[in-house]
Each structure stands twice: as structure tokens, then as C-alpha cells.
Amino acid sequence: METTTNTNPQQLSAIECTARLNAVGDALYAIGGKWKLRIIVALMNGRKRFNEVQRQVEGISAKVLSAELKDLELNGFIIRSVIPGTPVAVEYELTEYSMTLYDVLVALGNWGMMHREKVKAGFKKDVVAE
Amino acid sequence: METTTNTNPQQLSAIECTARLNAVGDALYAIGGKWKLRIIVALMNGRKRFNEVQRQVEGISAKVLSAELKDLELNGFIIRSVIPGTPVAVEYELTEYSMTLYDVLVALGNWGMMHREKVKAGFKKDVVAE
Numbered sequence: 041m042e043t044t045t046n047t048n049p050q051q052l053s054a055i056e057c058t059a060r061l062n063a064v065g066d067a068l069y070a071i072g073g074k075w076k077l078r079i080i081v082a083l084m085n086g087r088k089r090f091n092e093v094q095r096q097v098e099g100i101s102a103k104v105l106s107a108e109l110k111d112l113e114l115n116g117f118i119i120r121s122v123i124p125g126t127p128v129a130v131e132y133e134l135t136e137y138s139m140t141l142y143d144v145l146v147a148l149g150n151w152g153m154m155h156r157e158k159v160k161a162g163f164k165k166d167v168v169a170e
Numbered sequence: 171m172e173t174t175t176n177t178n179p180q181q182l183s184a185i186e187c188t189a190r191l192n193a194v195g196d197a198l199y200a201i202g203g204k205w206k207l208r209i210i211v212a213l214m215n216g217r218k219r220f221n222e223v224q225r226q227v228e229g230i231s232a233k234v235l236s237a238e239l240k241d242l243e244l245n246g247f248i249i250r251s252v253i254p255g256t257p258v259a260v261e262y263e264l265t266e267y268s269m270t271l272y273d274v275l276v277a278l279g280n281w282g283m284m285h286r287e288k289v290k291a292g293f294k295k296d297v298v299a300e
Contacts, residue, residue: 060279064211065228067282074202081194098195140284147277149190152197154270 070115071141075100075108080117080138081145087121087133117141200245201271205230205238210247210268211275217251217263247271 071077075097082088082096094105109132112118117138123129201207205227212218212226224235239262242248247268253259 059283060211060214060275063279063282063286064275065208065282066286067278068204068207070282070285072202072204074198077198078195081190084190137288141281144274144277144281145190145194147274148197149193151271151274152193152195152200153189155200156193156196158267 067144071117071144073108075104076112076117077141077145077148079105079108079112080134080141081149083118083132083134083138084145087131089129089131093132197274201247201274203238205234206242206247207271207275207278209235209238209242210264210271211279213248213262213264213268214275217261219259219261223262 071080078097078100079093082093088096090102090105090109093109094100094102097105100108109118109120113120116135118132119135121131121133123131201210208227208230209223212223218226220232220235220239223239224230224232227235230238239248239250243250246265248262249265251261251263253261
């Protein structure tokens with residue numbers, strides 16, 4: 041029986057591989073999950089109020105958004121500012137540290153666009169094949 | 171009252187921002203969650219048996235790993251091969267398509283290493299401050 045073998049363009053040693061695995065693990069621990077990166081992207085073009093963030097991050101509930109914002113604040117990714125007035129306004133904005141995620145977000149965004157095209161193309165093929 | 175404002179190095183228009191948000195959302199939908207990317211990294215240096223993958227992806231249970239591998243196979247990220255013999259061996263390897271995630275993994279890995287250093291440095295500072 042023949043099996044296809046994919047040769048990795050850049051073969052990693054076991055030690056390099058483990059280090060990379062751990063680093064990816066660290067990253068996912070801090071910013072993984074369904075919402076955190078989406079919230080960060082939503083704040084990329086400037087500070088926003090809670091409702092504006094919720095509108096932009098489709099499908100998130102107020103309760104979950106509130107918990108995620110708190111978590112992101114604790115971990116130094118966002119700043120929450122209370123702006124006095126009637127009524128008091130609360131705004132969220134990214135810290136400089138969040139900007140270190142820029143390369144990750146660009147890579148993820150590019151991949152997401154490519155993946156969407158692939159899924160669309162696959163879907164069309166399936167429809168034609170029927 | 172003054173509030174700090176972080177100017178984004180690359181200001182995005184609302185349309186660009188929404189497109190990027192959606193693309194990141196698509197990516198996270200396909201490869202988000204706690205384990206998928208870690209499993210992909212574990213397979214980056216070649217095909218592995220189930221137990222080898224489990225050993226490398228620290229903390230994953232056999233039940234969860236089995237479900238994640240099935241999901242990754244359905245979505246075209248890995249190939250499962252049954253190798254006849256006594257006993258039969260099952261091996262997993264990445265598809266060419268998984269290799270499109272290379273930039274994402276490098277960006278995430280780099281960020282994870284940087285973040286670990288930052289967390290370590292912050293921890294040291296806290297200890298010194300006590």
C-alpha cells in the first residue's frame with residue numbers, strides 16, 4: 041500500500057519543534073479562544089464603546105464580551121477608560137502591547153481570506169459535480 | 171481629564187477593518203480553539219502515531235485528541251493512514267494544505283516567545299518590588 045508523504049518545506053529538529061510548539065501554546069493560552077483576537081481586531085481602528093465593540097464582533101453576547109474585555113484588560117492588551125459626563129461613558133482601546141500582535145493578525149487574516157476562497161471554490165465544485 | 175490615545179501604526183478604514191475582522195474570524199473558526207494549531211505543529215516534523223502526537227501535545231486527553239484529529243481530517247488539514255501489520259498502525263501526517271498555515275504558526279510562535287519573555291520579566295520585576 042502506498043501512502044502519500046508530505047515533505048515539510050523546512051524540516052525542524054525535535055528541539056526546535058518542541059520550542060515552537062511551546063511558543064504557539066503560550067500564544068494560544070494568552071490570546072486563544074473564540075473571541076479575544078476578534079475583539080482586538082475590532083479595536084484596531086480606534087477606541088470604542090462597549091456597544092460599538094459588540095456590534096462589530098458578530099455573535100458575542102454582552103455577558104461574554106464583558107468577561108473577555110476584563111480578561112484582556114488584566115493581561116495588558118486593552119485599557120478601559122471612564123469618561124465623566126451624563127451618562128458616564130466607558131471606552132476601550134488597545135495598548136501598545138496589543139500592537140505586537142499585528143504580525144499575527146495579518147498572518148491570520150491573510151490565511152482566513154485564502155481559506156474562505158478555498159471553501160467557496162470547493163463548494164462550487166461540489167455543486168457542479170452533482 | 172486626559173486619556174492616553176494609542177495611534178495605530180496602520181490606520182484601517184471601516185471596510186478594510188471589517189474585511190480583516192471577518193477573515194480573522196474565518197481563520198479562528200477553522201483552526202481556533204485550544205488544540206488544533208498545537209496538533210498541527212506537533213505533526214510539522216513528520217508523520218506520527220496517535221500516541222506520539224498525544225505525548226507531544228501536552229495535556230490533551232485521548233478522547234479530545236481523537237475528536238480533534240477527526241475534525242482536522244474532515245477539514246483537509248491531515249491525512250490518516252492505516253498501515254497493515256500486526257498490530258495495525260495508524261499514522262497521521264499534514265496535508266499540503268496545512269503547510270499554508272506556516273506563516274500563521276511562525277507569527278504565533280514568535281509572538282509566544284516574546285510574550286513569555288515579557289511575562290517572565292514582569293514576574294521578576296514584581297518579585298524585586300516586594
